[in-house]
Amino acid sequence: MEKEKGMGMTVNLGIVKIPLMTLGRLTVSMIQEMGRIAIFFFKGFFLIFSFPLQISKIIQQVYFIGMKSVLVICLTGAFTGMVLGLQGYYTLVKFGSEGLLGAAVALSLIRELGPVLTAIMVIGRAGSAMAAEIGIMRISEQIDALETMDISPIRFLVSPRIAASLISFPLLTALFDVVGIIGGYISGSVLLGINKAIYFSRVESSVLMDDIIGGGIKSLVFAIVVSTICCFQGYYTHTRAEGFGAKGVSLSTTSAVVTSCVMVLVVDYVLTSFLL
Amino acid sequence: MTHPLIQFKHVSKKFGGNVVLEDANLDINQGEIITIIGKSGVGKSVLLKHIIGLMEPDSGQILFQGQPLSKMKKKERKALKRRFSYMFQNMALFDSMTVFDNIALPLKERTSLAKEEIQRRVKEKMNQLDLEEIDDQYPSQLSGGMKKRVALARALVTDPAIVLFDEPTTGLDPVRKNAVHSMISDYQKRFGFTGVVVSHEIPDIFYISQRIAMLHEGRILFVGTPDEIRQTSDTIVRQFIRGLEVRHDTLTGITPQPQGEKRFREELARLQRHKIAFSLIIFKVKNLKEINEKAGHVVGQTVLRNFTKELRRHLRLTDTCYRFGMNKIIVVLTNTDFDQARLACAKLSRDMKLDEIFGPYRQEGLDCLVRVGFAEAQEDTPYETVIATAESMENTLDEFCFF
Numbered sequence: 001m002e003k004e005k006g007m008g009m010t011v012n013l014g015i016v017k018i019p020l021m022t023l024g025r026l027t028v029s030m031i032q033e034m035g036r037i038a039i040f041f042f043k044g045f046f047l048i049f050s051f052p053l054q055i056s057k058i059i060q061q062v063y064f065i066g067m068k069s070v071l072v073i074c075l076t077g078a079f080t081g082m083v084l085g086l087q088g089y090y091t092l093v094k095f096g097s098e099g100l101l102g103a104a105v106a107l108s109l110i111r112e113l114g115p116v117l118t119a120i121m122v123i124g125r126a127g128s129a130m131a132a133e134i135g136i137m138r139i140s141e142q143i144d145a146l147e148t149m150d151i152s153p154i155r156f157l158v159s160p161r162i163a164a165s166l167i168s169f170p171l172l173t174a175l176f177d178v179v180g181i182i183g184g185y186i187s188g189s190v191l192l193g194i195n196k197a198i199y200f201s202r203v204e205s206s207v208l209m210d211d212i213i214g215g216g217i218k219s220l221v222f223a224i225v226v227s228t229i230c231c232f233q234g235y236y237t238h239t240r241a242e243g244f245g246a247k248g249v250s251l252s253t254t255s256a257v258v259t260s261c262v263m264v265l266v267v268d269y270v271l272t273s274f275l276l
Numbered sequence: 277m278t279h280p281l282i283q284f285k286h287v288s289k290k291f292g293g294n295v296v297l298e299d300a301n302l303d304i305n306q307g308e309i310i311t312i313i314g315k316s317g318v319g320k321s322v323l324l325k326h327i328i329g330l331m332e333p334d335s336g337q338i339l340f341q342g343q344p345l346s347k348m349k350k351k352e353r354k355a356l357k358r359r360f361s362y363m364f365q366n367m368a369l370f371d372s373m374t375v376f377d378n379i380a381l382p383l384k385e386r387t388s389l390a391k392e393e394i395q396r397r398v399k400e401k402m403n404q405l406d407l408e409e410i411d412d413q414y415p416s417q418l419s420g421g422m423k424k425r426v427a428l429a430r431a432l433v434t435d436p437a438i439v440l441f442d443e444p445t446t447g448l449d450p451v452r453k454n455a456v457h458s459m460i461s462d463y464q465k466r467f468g469f470t471g472v473v474v475s476h477e478i479p480d481i482f483y484i485s486q487r488i489a490m491l492h493e494g495r496i497l498f499v500g501t502p503d504e505i506r507q508t509s510d511t512i513v514r515q516f517i518r519g520l521e522v523r524h525d526t527l528t529g530i531t532p533q534p535q536g537e538k539r540f541r542e543e544l545a546r547l548q549r550h551k552i553a554f555s556l557i558i559f560k561v562k563n564l565k566e567i568n569e570k571a572g573h574v575v576g577q578t579v580l581r582n583f584t585k586e587l588r589r590h591l592r593l594t595d596t597c598y599r600f601g602m603n604k605i606i607v608v609l610t611n612t613d614f615d616q617a618r619l620a621c622a623k624l625s626r627d628m629k630l631d632e633i634f635g636p637y638r639q640e641g642l643d644c645l646v647r648v649g650f651a652e653a654q655e656d657t658p659y660e661t662v663i664a665t666a667e668s669m670e671n672t673l674d675e676f677c678f679f
Contacts, residue, residue: 052388133372137370140366140368140371141364141366141368142368142369142370142371144330144364144368145362145364145368145369145370147330148328148330148357148360148361148362149361149381149382149385149386149434150354150357150358150386151381151382151385151386156385
């Protein structure tokens with residue numbers, strides 16, 4: 001511990017210095033990491049448009065990220081909508097305004113729950129797979145092999161995934177919203193007996209184009225956040241200090257899922273505050 | 277002034293506190309096969325990775341045709357990279373792609389060739405490397421040897437100018453190992469690429485390398501021709517080579533070259549002391565290249581192996597048979613003068629059967645041409661002269677045409 005003598009008294013500077021230094025170091029490394037992720041994303045994004053376009057690879061990824069998530073999205077969407085219908089009904093009925101259920105379900109789904117829950121479901125299904133697949137390619141030198149062949153690994157592996165996410169996320173979100181609204185209808189109207197026509201007319205009258213656009217923007221931003229973080233974690237598996245090889249891949253996958261989930265929620269708050 | 281193709285100048289590289297390269301200097305010339313040997317973990321792969329730019333040196337420079345790699349523009353480096361191919365130690369095949377897609381990938385991604393042309397080229401390489409009918413399989417379904425050959429096919433499919441081989445034969449059986457060596461050598465002659473090989477296969481790799489470089493404790497300790505490295509007085513190099521040199525040639529099971537030469541010297545001493553004549557026959561499989569091209573390198577190596585087997589069967593127990601280069605075999609006949617050697621040759625050419633040589637690979641229109649030459653050793657003629665005499669005879673002796 002460092003001690004400094006001044007004016008005849010001993011001041012223990014360590015108590016002040018060490019936490020400050022640690023904080024500074026952490027902040028700097030975090031900002032560096034964010035910068036690296038941003039560069040990684042821009043490289044990946046702009047390489048989507050480099051010629052020749054990798055159409056078939058993008059379609060494959062859309063199939064994997066989008067098409068194969070449809071069932072999961074339908075299930076989660078339906079039950080989210082149903083539980084919203086249920087909860088909303090019991091709250092609204094206290095004020096005698098259960099007729100507004102349609103509006104409540106539709107707005108909360110389109111503006112908030114649709115994009116967020118879709119993103120989180122896709123992270124679990126496809127994001128973890130991206131990190132693991134790219135991570136394994138890294139540790140088995142397949143990425144080095146691409147580099148020696150002068151094939152840009154970012155263009156080959158990351159760009160199609162970013163492109164496919166940008167296509168799939170809004171579509172999956174839309175699907176989630178529609179299924180959710182139907183779920184709310186099932187629990188609210190079919191099971192609890194709100195007038196069916198009122199439910200749908202409230203949906204129609206309350207949802208504005210701005211809400212849908214806002215939800216769409218969110219889903220696009222989430223697509224970028226999720227695909228970039230998951231690919232990034234896999235791509236730099238080998239630089240992890242805590243574990244190499246299979247252990248490194250497992251750590252990258254975990255941190256890909258955790259980081260992107262957290263980031264989705266953080267970004268959601270920021271976006272909402274801007275969009276409102 | 278002409279520069280070597282690739283030059284390492286005082287290259288150092290550390291990983292954490294672990295010094296891997298320290299002031300390494302090496303010149304690689306255009307069109308040669310240079311082999312880098314050294315203990316495991318000494319940094320041979322690291323050296324290769326520096327050439328292709330997968331790693332950057334901490335200090336020192338790597339020059340390509342006199343131009344430092346670090347000062348090249350991105351575009352130049354990119355263009356340069358396209359002339360390289362790298363065969364990874366652990367193959368690094370894309371495990372989620374089929375064998376065909378693996379080999380076709382560099383062509384698909386880097387060239388604008390038509391689909392049919394890509395298919396033709398890939399098929400051609402697959403046939404040459406004995407990889408038929410596995411197009412649709414995945415790397416994990418293949419044996420280790422097959423994976424090696426797929427990786428080799430992928431490295432060669434782009435017709436590169438410089439090929440870096442990181443232990444291309446580890447884990448292969450002797451026939452396939454030698455087939456890979458003869459493939460490297462043949463392709464190198466045909467396409468004229470520069471080959472840098474990291475290998476432990478001593479002495480097999482000596483047959484195809486023009487120069488050998490030994491890496492030891494981060495430095496290039498020795499560079500020279502295979503003959504020079506065998507005769508070097510450096511104790512570390514000598515110990516290393518001795519340690520790895522096998523008692524029997526891995527392909528043919530016969531004595532390797534150094535021991536064969538030792539045997540020659542013993543016989544020479546006997547001749548000088550006791551006047552016991554001895555002769556030397558040199559066999560050369562003339563059309564090994566043709567066999568390789570027509571039937572594949574595995575067949576070529578099998579022919580070489582079976583020929584040697586047959587030869588040994590017909591020789592006396594006291595005769596020594598050793599390998600002298602890719603397609604040459606020398607027999608030292610004790611107690612034999614020139615005329616007896618001639619008789620022995622005649623007998624051998626009568627007794628040996630083509631069917632035995634080819635085994636299951638026998639096919640129409642495929643012959644094995646073996647040329648033979650012999651010489652009786654004299655008390656005062658050195659080893660090289662005896663071999664030269666025998667070799668000069670090869671082309672004049674038609675009556676001993678084998679098969």
